[in-house]
Amino acid sequence: MVNPTTIRKKFVNRLKSVPKSPGVYFFKDISDTVIYVGKAKNLQNRISSYFGNKSYDSRINHLKQNIHDFDINITQTPNDALILESYLIKKYQPKYNIRLKDDKSYPYIVINTQDDYPKIQYTRNIKSKTERKLKIFGPFSKAKEVRRTIDVLNKFFPYCTTHVQRCSENCENAVTKDEYNAIVSQIINFLEGDHKLVINRLNHEMLTAAKNKMYERAGRIRDQIESINEFFKLSNSKSSSNSKIDYIGFTLSDDIASFQLFESRYTNINNTFKFIMEGVRSRTNSEILDAFINQYYFQKYDKPEIVVVSVCPNIKEISTDVLKLKNKIMKFVIPKIGEKKRILELAVNNSKFNLEHIKRAENDISKTLHTLKTKLNLKTIPRRIECYDISNIQGTNAVGSMVVFINGLPRKSEYRRYKIKTVNQxxxxxxxxxxxxxxLQKLNINEPDKIPDLILIDGGKGHLSSTYKVLLNSNFPEISIASLAKRHEYVFLPNSSEPLDIEPWSNESILLQQLRDEAHRFAIQFHRNLRSKMSLNHSLENIDGIGPVILKNLLIKYRTVKNIKMSKHDDLIKIKGISSNLANKILSELNK
Structure with missing residues (x-):
């Protein structure tokens, strides 16, 4: 830990050169990791205040002791600083900030209304908030129900499919542009909540199929109805309002806040979302809510007109870009009685339940990790476990995977893939x-959080013996290592020929199996991707006229042979280097 007086002396000249303008500052620890992001109207005054004699709470005092360096980003206005702060907190997840923990990429439905023939598209990635031409619906909480609903739309509105137009090119009576856009308007109405017509038609078809003893068909239609109902969250939680309303309930415990958000669009509760925020200790309810609103609505497209909350946020701490709607400003309401209060209480109760569930799970995981420490005779509780696996077919396209579990849960952002370079058989x-x-060569003594407490190898005694030697000859021989054999789920330790006495159905064995299975899945996925890429390269390289540059451009745009096969001549010739003749040749060769 660094003494604040020492660091002030170290940065005395730099602090003088920091501008007195608005912006964002970020503090780094000794390993150059961003540990705190803050905004300021006056950067020099704000940063200097951390190194004075002012008394802070324990959280800030602890932060000050870990500051090793700082950096700044200047902005034109304080509001720009607020926007940038939200982005950087989401990017770096600094340990001393209130941070929204949600690594899900929720699905959206988008329709490009400026296309001549707009398509319904499913996506998890909307690249730019400036895409004003997109009609965006979402995010949605369940991808499966979204896909099924799109399938239903394709059935009732067959011209507007996810990837290609089924009929508009092939049918004799292809629709006109005006007719097509009328269909798109119906789809938009459906997605905005007017779904009764489709539900009624499906119910009629289901009953007809059942009456004709076509039970499999009736079952499929029933599943479609259930998916639409799930998609729109038809439940007892209905709102009489025609406005777009979000209900935000939250509950605190120690350093964690559990949030439950209900989305109401056109009378129905369409979506429910769960979130966890960390770093909330010693923060007020308003500060926590401000942080949630800034981070959650920062890149949200379908913003509510009204947000129903239990405490009043500090509007000055919320970005104007977050608050701004098309022709109005987002409004916050604290209900005293009535329907809004009832739905808000439901959100709060759900947040309490979610937090209790998290706490129970944490206790169970804590017990499992303590037991694992005892059973494996480890030096420390294995809070960070790394598991390794290999995937190849007869030595070709050999790849390795590393998955990371922290406190018993996967940390996918730290997974790594390896192409095997030195082994050809x-x-x-x-x-x-x-x-x-x-x-092991990548590990750094100054980054203790990245050093595993336990390395788990997918394999038996032979795998363990060879990797244990690598560990002993590294700079980190003190790291514990074990292997998990698929047969009988035996766990082995170095220098022991007999497996440990761990029941395969015990919690600690199940945790190790989850690690092993996840490493296996991750390795196989990488291996398949490589094989698919090689197959794609081979298919295209055999076509006369395709060189490295065109091949690269095709790979960037289409990724798979299947996508290229489904492409159109007019789309292919838009790619740099592809002439009309070459486009015809590509489609002809791939569709033989």
Whole structure:
């Protein structure tokens, strides 16, 4: 830990050169990790205040002791600083900030209304908030129900499909542009809540199918109806209002806040979302709500007109870009009685339940990790476990995977993939050795959070023996290592020929199995992607006229042979280097 007086002396000249303008500052620890992001109207005054004699709470005092460096981003206005702060907190997840923990990428439905023939598209990634031409619906909480609903739309509105127009090109009576846009308007109305017509038609078809003893068809239609109902969240939680309303309930415990958000669009509760925020200790309810609103609505497209809350946010701390709607400003309401209060209480009760569930799960995981420490005779509780696996077919396209569990839960942002470079034959031992050597060389003593408490190898005694030697010859011989054999789920430790006495159905064995299975899944996924890419390259390289540049452009745009096969001549010739003749040749060769 760094003494604040020492760091002030270190930065005395830099502090003088910091401008007195608005902006964002971020503090870094000794390993150059961003540990705090803040906004300021006057950067120099704000940063200097951390190194004075002013008394702060324990959280800030602890932060001050860990500051090793700082950096700044100047903005034109304080509001720009607020926007940038929200973005950087989401990007870096600094340990001393209130941060929204939600690594899900929720699905959206988008319709490009400026296209001549707009398509319904499913996406998890909307690249730019300036895409004003998109009609955006979402995010939605369940991808499965969204896909099923799109399938239903494709049935009732067959011209507007997810990938290609089924009929508009092939049918004799293709629709006109005006007719097509009228259909799109119906779809938009459906997605905005007017779904009764479609539900009624499906119910009629289901009853007809059942009457004709076409039970499988009736079952499929029933599933479609259920998906639409799930999609629109038809429940007892209905609002009589025609406005777009969000209900935000939250509950606090220690350093965690559990949020439950209900989205009401056109009388129905369409979506429910759960979130966790960390770093809330010693913060007021208003501060926590401000942070949630800034981070959640920062890149949200379908914003509510009204947000129903239990405490009043500090509007000055919320970005004007977050608050701004088309022709109005987002309004916050604290209900005293009535329907809004009832739905808000439901959101609060759900947030309490979610928090209790998290706490129970944390207690269970804590017990499991303590038991694992005892059973494996580890030096410390294995809060960070890394598991390694290899995937190849007869030595070709050999790849390795590393998955990371922290406190018993997967941390996907820290997963890593490895292309095996030095082993050209079938030799799992050598492949595992190469991967572990490369991983251990990346570890840094100044980043203790990245050093595993336990390394788990997918394999038996042979795999463990070879990798244990790598560990002993590294700069981190003190790291514990074990292996998990698929047969009987045996757990082995170094220098022992017998497996440990761990029941395969025990919580600690199940945790190790989850790690092993996740590493296996991740390795196979990477291996399949490589094989698919090689197959794509081979298919295209055999077509006369396709060189490295055109091949690269095709890969960037289409990614798979299937997508290229489904493409159109007019789309292909838009790619740099592809002439009309070459486009015809590509489609002809791939569709043989």
């Amino acid at each position: 079938v030799n799992d031992y050598q492949m595992m050795i190469e991967m572990l050597e490369r991983r």
